[in-house]
Amino acid sequence: MREETPDLVEMLRKMILIREFDELAIKLRSAGKIYGTVHPYVGQEAIAVGVCANLTDADRVVSNHRGHGHCIAKGADIKRMMAELFGRVDGYCKGKGGSMHIADFSIGMLGANGIVGGGLPIATGAALAAQMDGEGNVAVCFFGDGAVAEGEFHEALNISSVWALPIVFVCENNQYAANNAVRVQHPTPDLSAHATPYRMPGISIDGNDVLGVYDTARTAVDRARAGDGPTLIECKTYRWYFHAMRHAPPPETRPAAEIAEWRARDPIARLSADLLARGLLAAGDLEKLRQQIQAELEAAVAFADASPFPDPSDLLVDMFAQ
Amino acid sequence: MRQLSFSQALDEAVAEEMRRDARVITLATDFTGDPIKEFGPKRVRFSPISESALTGMGLGAAGSGYRPIVNWRMVTFSFVAMDQIVNQASKIRYMFGGQARFPVTYRCSTGGGMGLAAQHSQSPYSMWMHLAGLKIVLPATPADAKGLLKSAIRDDNPVISFECSRLNAVSGPVPDGDHLVPIGVAEVKRAGTDVTVVGLAFYVQESLAVAESLANEGVSVEVIDPRTLVPLDVETIRASVRKTGRLVVVDEAPPTCSAAAEIAAIVVEDPATFHALRAPVQRVCAAPVPVPYSPTLEAAALPDRGRITEAIRRVLVANRLS
Numbered sequence: 001m002r003e004e005t006p007d008l009v010e011m012l013r014k015m016i017l018i019r020e021f022d023e024l025a026i027k028l029r030s031a032g033k034i035y036g037t038v039h040p041y042v043g044q045e046a047i048a049v050g051v052c053a054n055l056t057d058a059d060r061v062v063s064n065h066r067g068h069g070h071c072i073a074k075g076a077d078i079k080r081m082m083a084e085l086f087g088r089v090d091g092y093c094k095g096k097g098g099s100m101h102i103a104d105f106s107i108g109m110l111g112a113n114g115i116v117g118g119g120l121p122i123a124t125g126a127a128l129a130a131q132m133d134g135e136g137n138v139a140v141c142f143f144g145d146g147a148v149a150e151g152e153f154h155e156a157l158n159i160s161s162v163w164a165l166p167i168v169f170v171c172e173n174n175q176y177a178a179n180n181a182v183r184v185q186h187p188t189p190d191l192s193a194h195a196t197p198y199r200m201p202g203i204s205i206d207g208n209d210v211l212g213v214y215d216t217a218r219t220a221v222d223r224a225r226a227g228d229g230p231t232l233i234e235c236k237t238y239r240w241y242f243h244a245m246r247h248a249p250p251p252e253t254r255p256a257a258e259i260a261e262w263r264a265r266d267p268i269a270r271l272s273a274d275l276l277a278r279g280l281l282a283a284g285d286l287e288k289l290r291q292q293i294q295a296e297l298e299a300a301v302a303f304a305d306a307s308p309f310p311d312p313s314d315l316l317v318d319m320f321a322q
Numbered sequence: 323m324r325q326l327s328f329s330q331a332l333d334e335a336v337a338e339e340m341r342r343d344a345r346v347i348t349l350a351t352d353f354t355g356d357p358i359k360e361f362g363p364k365r366v367r368f369s370p371i372s373e374s375a376l377t378g379m380g381l382g383a384a385g386s387g388y389r390p391i392v393n394w395r396m397v398t399f400s401f402v403a404m405d406q407i408v409n410q411a412s413k414i415r416y417m418f419g420g421q422a423r424f425p426v427t428y429r430c431s432t433g434g435g436m437g438l439a440a441q442h443s444q445s446p447y448s449m450w451m452h453l454a455g456l457k458i459v460l461p462a463t464p465a466d467a468k469g470l471l472k473s474a475i476r477d478d479n480p481v482i483s484f485e486c487s488r489l490n491a492v493s494g495p496v497p498d499g500d501h502l503v504p505i506g507v508a509e510v511k512r513a514g515t516d517v518t519v520v521g522l523a524f525y526v527q528e529s530l531a532v533a534e535s536l537a538n539e540g541v542s543v544e545v546i547d548p549r550t551l552v553p554l555d556v557e558t559i560r561a562s563v564r565k566t567g568r569l570v571v572v573d574e575a576p577p578t579c580s581a582a583a584e585i586a587a588i589v590v591e592d593p594a595t596f597h598a599l600r601a602p603v604q605r606v607c608a609a610p611v612p613v614p615y616s617p618t619l620e621a622a623a624l625p626d627r628g629r630i631t632e633a634i635r636r637v638l639v640a641n642r643l644s
Contacts, residue, residue: 060386093419103418110385111418115409121378122410128379129386132347132364139382152405155375162370318420319455321478 006053006214008275009285015045015210015268017293018069021078024297025068025085025099026241030248033305034085036098041069043208043240046267047172048073050213051140054221060108060130061140062123065100066172066239067112070142074109076102078296079303088307095310096318116177117150119143120169124156127167127230138166138224146177148191157198157232166224168217169232172207174239179253195232207235208267211274238262323495329354331464331496332429332485335471336391338500340365343389346475349376350393373399377406380426381414381480389425391475397430397484398441411480412455423478427471432460432484433524433574434624440612443620445523445575447484451552451584457481457505458551462526464494466549469503477505486523508555510562514544517568517634520559520585521545525572525606525625532630543634551581556588560595567600568637574624577607601637606630 022040029038041048044066052073055061063070071081076092084091085099092102103111110126113119123141130137147153148171160167171191175182183189195202201223205216213235220231240263242250252259275281326334333355340346340361348357349367357366369376373394380392394400400407407428415424434443450456457479461467467485474481511526512533521529526547533543544562548554563569569589571582582605589603590596609623 060382062382091419093417093421096419097417101417103421105385105418105422110382111414113410115405118378118405118409121375121406122382122385124375125379125382125384125390126386127382128347128367129383129388132383132388152374152378155370155372156378159370159372159375159379163367318416320457321415321420321423321425 008271008280011049011053011210011214012268012271012275012281013289013293014049014073015271016290017078017296018045018048018072019268020293020297021072021081022068024301026245026249028085028301029245034099035087037244037246038085038099039066039244040239040241041066043262043267044172044174044237045069046210046213046271047170047207047235047237048142050210051168051170051217053214054217055108055138055140057107058135058137059140060110060123060126060137061142062110062119062126063112063142064116064119064144064147065112065114066144067100067102071102071104071109071112074104075107076104076109078300082300082304083307086304086307087309088304089310090303090307094318117143117147117152120147120152120156124160124165124167127160127165128163130166131163136225138168138221140168140170142170142172144177145171145173145175145182145185145191147171148194149177149185157194157200157230160230161198161200164227164229166227167230168220168224169230170217171232171234173234173236176239176243176254178243190234192232192234200230200232202232202234204234204236207237208265208270210267210271323497325493326464326468326496327491327493328464328467328485328489329491331468332471335468335475339472339475345387346389346391347383348391348393349379351395353393373403374406377403377428378410380428381406381411381424384424384426385414385422389475391427391429394428394430396442397432397446398444400428400430407450408453412453415479416455424480425478426480427474427483428480429471429483429485431487433486433488434608434613434620435488435524435574437615437617437620439615443613445573447551448575448580448584450482451581452579455480456552458484459505459549460484460486460523460551461549462486462489462521462523462547464492465496465501466503466509466547468496469501470505470549473502473505481505484523488524492527503549506550506553506555508546508548508550508558510544510558511547512543512545514542514566516542516566517570517637518544518546518559518562518566519570519572519630519634521547522573522581525574525630528625528627529572529630532627532634536631536634541634541638548585554584554588559585560589560592563589563595564598567598569599570604570606570630570633570637572606572625572630574608576610577605578610580607582607601640604633604637606633
């Protein structure tokens with residue numbers, strides 16, 4: 001079960017790992033080691049980590065195209081993630097999925113998804129299964145502000161509420177749906193307002209405050225575990241980089257002042273400072289943590305590099321379960 | 323043997339599988355009969371009209387240990403769930419590297435001839451055949467309807483059960499007991515030597531009626547019912563054509579990119595079967611129009627016994643000397 005007191009140092013470690021993983025992924029994509037597309041999660045780390053710190057392997061999450069952070073927060077192995085990005089057989093999907101389709105069903109990570117809003121019905125089905133099981137497990141769906149404009153969002157909220165399903169809808173409002181600002185996409189400044197007509201609790205919070213995210217998610221997860229139904233949480237945040245890259249990072253189109261303002265609200269710097277101030281972490285510990293993470297990432301790259309490409313003769317393997 | 327209608331046979335299949343396996347649940351906006359009475363509201367879910375949510379929930383629940391049956395009611399409503407069918411259901415196993423099973427059955431009525439006009443008279447199975455990743459069954463008799471639906475529910479993959487509207491009230495013998503029809507196995511419904519007619523759904527019985535009438539003229543027609551479109555029992559069809567040297571395919575979908583087109587292709591691309599052909603392959607399909615409402619127009623749009631007979635006569639006359 002979930003710890004009553006979260007392990008704050010572990011949360012910090014995971015946030016740094018997510019950031020460094022994606023910083024590295026950008027470099028490796030530019031260098032051609034990663035083959036397809038990359039949607040970096042940098043800047044949003046507090047959300048995945050703050051939410052998933054409330055979950056066990058028996059709880060299921062569904063992610064979106066910007067999914068590396070959700071995978072790591074849920075406990076995925078970065079070696080197998082990196083191998084998947086490299087398109088190798090030891091990747092989570094044996095190289096068949098790539099960045100947008102990483103899944104690890106053994107830890108309740110039901111997959112990233114390349115379609116905005118596409119994961120919402122699937123997560124709702126996982127919540128139906130959890131309700132049928134009756135063991136107090138929950139489902140969590142991560143999606144962006146863009147998905148709120150999709151019909152699947154509304155269908156999922158409606159049916160979840162009608163059936164009181166144990167699900168937490170986590171909207172990561174990073175201010176841009178692809179390259180369109182949230183203000184030109186939605187008539188309401190707070191996307192949690194959509195909870196009201198569906199008769200579920202809705203709350204908009206600072207998505208860069210991992211402890212606030214943790215506490216809000218805990219309330220929602222506890223509510224779901226108790227059988228009291230879904231919650232919509234809007235986490236306001238910002239992605240530091242582009243929507244997606246292929247061969248090279250695309251040119252920045254957002255205002256420099258806006259980017260600077262959000263970078264000043266760095267969720268990792270904030271938690272580090274908090275832990276240092278509380279004496280839960282010494283300056284040397286932080287450096288050690290970063291070194292450990294760099295070593296883990298180097299090991300992940302070595303693992304991915306050593307893994308072979310899939311054999312073309314395996315093309316049709318995994319089509320149908322026998 | 324017991325006589326059951328097509329729709330009774332389908333209801334019986336669902337009830338038997340729900341009795342057999344507590345993990346079978348069913349979701350739909352409406353049900354025939356009163357399944358809640360026996361199975362309760364937890365396993366029989368009357369849902370809001372949210373086809374995207376239902377279709378994706380089937381996947382999420384299937385990936386979480388359940389065996390859902392999602393009934394779209396009419397295939398036309400499935401188009402509302404395009405994302406979940408096309409981007410999710412057909413790809414979810416393969417793109418995640420085969421790490422999970424998705425035993426979900428999607429049911430829908432199909433076909434015209436009921437005065438339901440353009441939207442509700444469609445037979446779009448070839449759209450889903452095209453996707454790779456979905457199994458598709460299309461029964462033509464009550465016994466096959468029951469046996470195939472039971473196999474679909476037990477299958478560990480997404481299966482679409484197309485259930486022809488015009489057959490609903492048709493009765494036929496259904497074996498007692500645990501009657502299963504394997505997915506992917508065609509049946510020779512009538513043996514013959516002069517021409518192979520592959521009929522689909524309603525047009526199996528129409529082809530049989532034509533075969534009976536032509537038998538009086540000394541023409542021996544072999545009628546094959548594929549029963550499953552994915553995977554298609556290619557060898558049974560080819561073997562029949564190698565024997566008769568002539569092929570007529572009858573279906574009520576329009577011919578372009580249709581199941582009939584696929585059947586013609588798998589016959590002519592096989593060298594041995596191609597060399598055995600003594601006449602050009604003929605398709606008897608719907609006119610390439612939205613199915614019209616008025617009975618005279620609807621009848622003109624859909625195949626009938628006269629057109630099947632004409633096609634058979636054409637291939638009998640066109641005797642290629644090889």
